[in-house]
Amino acid sequence: ETGVTQSPTHLIKTRGQQVTLRCSSQSGHNTVSWYQQALGQGPQFIFQYYREEENGRGNFPPRFSGLQFPNYSSELNVNALELDDSALYLCASSFTPPLLARVNTEAFFGQGTRLTVV
Amino acid sequence: DQQVKQNSPSLSVQEGRISILNCDYTNSMFDYFLWYKKYPAEGPTFLISISSIKDKNEDGRFTVFLNKSAKHLSLHIVPSQPGDSAVYFCAATKLEYGNKLVFGAGTILRVKS
Numbered sequence: 001e002t003g004v005t006q007s008p009t010h011l012i013k014t015r016g017q018q019v020t021l022r023c024s025s026q027s028g029h030n031t032v033s034w035y036q037q038a039l040g041q042g043p044q045f046i047f048q049y050y051r052e053e054e055n056g057r058g059n060f061p062p063r064f065s066g067l068q069f070p071n072y073s074s075e076l077n078v079n080a081l082e083l084d085d086s087a088l089y090l091c092a093s094s095f096t097p098p099l100l101a102r103v104n105t106e107a108f109f110g111q112g113t114r115l116t117v118v
Numbered sequence: 119d120q121q122v123k124q125n126s127p128s129l130s131v132q133e134g135r136i137s138i139l140n141c142d143y144t145n146s147m148f149d150y151f152l153w154y155k156k157y158p159a160e161g162p163t164f165l166i167s168i169s170s171i172k173d174k175n176e177d178g179r180f181t182v183f184l185n186k187s188a189k190h191l192s193l194h195i196v197p198s199q200p201g202d203s204a205v206y207f208c209a210a211t212k213l214e215y216g217n218k219l220v221f222g223a224g225t226i227l228r229v230k231s
Contacts, residue, residue, distance in 0.1 A: 004161070033217060042122075042207050042221030043162070056218050090161055094217045107217045109154075109161030 003027060004093050006110035013081050013117050021076040021113045023091030031055070031096045032074040033107065034066060037088040049074055050096055081117045088112045121145045122210050124222035133231045137195040141208030141222055144189065148210040152219065153182060153193045156205045165206075166193070198229045 003026040013019050025032050031050045035043035045058035049068035063079040072093070078085055092107040123142045131137045143151075149170040154162035168175040168182045168191070175182050181194045195202055205226050209219040 031217065033219075035219075035221075040223065042124075042209075042223045043219070045218050045220065048216070048218055050216070056215065058218075092161075092217070092219075096216055106164045106167075107219065109163070111159065111161045 004091060004108050004110040006089075006091050006113050008113060009111065010114045011116070013115065015081055015083060015117055017081050018077065018079045019081060019115060021078075021089050021091075021115070023074045023076070023093070023110055025072045025074065025091075025093035026108050029093040029095045029108070030072050031094045032068055032072065033092045033094070034074070034076045035090040035092065036060075037090060037112070038084075039087070043090055046076070078115075083117050086115060086117045088114050119144075120223075121148075122208055122220050122222040124206075124208055124225050126225050127223070128226040128228070130228045130230060131198045133200055133229055134197045137193075137198045137202065137227055137229065139193040139195075139206050139208075139225050139227065141191045141193075142189060143191075143210050145210070145220075146189070147212050148220075150211050150213050151182070151184060151191050152209045152211075153180075154207045154209060154221075155202075156207060156224070162207055195227075198227075200229050200231045203227055203229050 005024045033048040034046040037043040047057040048055045052068045068074045090112045091110045094107040152167040153165040156162045184191045205224045208222040
């Protein structure tokens, strides 16, 4: 078990609604990344938060937004839900060294939130 | 534009034999590569990684090989065990990007006993 927890595990929403997904990062980690995994595909990077600020964004529209809190937990918000937003949403936590040194640390994933938009 | 490709959707191997999973990438900026394993209803679990300054990295039964000129990497599992049955994802990044991973579509490995 990684220590990264996501809630809820499953969610059904109606097209046009808004949804908030939550992620508690692993102790000692300061960076959270969110990924969307559609059926039959690999996870796609949505965005990353480091020290409460967005630190990179993938090819997702502005209706996908996020937050990171002082305890490094994070939220993913999706407005105006579309049917194609149905997917598994994964949160990954990692530690970024203070000077953004050229080192990569292992990212630990939560179990994901399965979102179904009907 | 798929920057990381896993062209084999599935692979079936007999227990005790070698499993070889392949991955190709197109972006020459990538300098760090990872393999993740995923069981149903769980998040991906890190298996092994390799930096572009190396061509091989071993960890127990798992070995990753990197061929930079061909932009190809492979994961070898020897010997394969039934518990290895899972979806395997190849991922790539540039170290400066800090864990912003680009994933392939995954390969379903089934190890038959």
